[in-house]
Amino acid sequence: MTAKPYNPDPHAHPGLHLIALFEASKGLLAVLAATGLEILGPLPLQGAISHLIRRFNLDPDHGALPSLLKMISPDAVHMAAAGIFAYGLLHVVEAWGLWRAKAWASWLGCLSAALYLPFDIYAIVRHPGWASWSVLAVNLLVIAVLARDLVRRKPRR
Structure with missing residues (x-):
């Protein structure tokens, strides 16, 4: 493939x-x-x-x-x-x-969204509910899209 x-x-x-x-x-x-x-x-x-x-x-x-x-x-x-x-x-x-x-923006976005993950997990532990889970899901989706963009930029051998 x-x-x-x-x-x-x-x-x-x-x-x-x-x-x-x-x-x-x-x-x-x-x-x-x-x-x-x-x-x-x-x-x-x-x-x-x-x-x-x-x-x-x-x-x-x-x-x-x-x-x-x-x-x-x-x-x-x-x-x-x-x-x-x-x-x-x-x-x-x-x-x-x-x-x-821009590649630098994908890196910046990926890193900044990843910084929120511990706080998202803490929020789920302290206040479980759809809002906390939704915020975590959005951050994980942002990280996935930006990481996919960065992986696609790598030259293929």
Whole structure:
């Protein structure tokens, strides 16, 4: 059985295009979130967390939410926004590369999707259900499509 030679035409890879659209949407949402975080600043976050503490009658001095509330400052918001922006920009660049069927983008996508696998498995153990299994299935499908693309690029002997 002989394999088809790799087609360098980016339009011959609909799977890559679908993943590129998915990555672009994740990246654009992250960039929008970072922008919103910068525009709004720490006050709305502090207000929302204070509301949650009051709403659920939590101890205002101990626990995860009060600790988070104490950590929110303008500097922390700037750092979080910068990290979210970098994450979004990375996904937008990856999406561009996948749309153009670049090998480096397939490598980047494969590695970044694989980094999520331990968290996906942890989510299944902690919260078994269709949502956790669906996220794992999507990540495994992305890895399979990108790995297949990389294998097809190898020259045949």
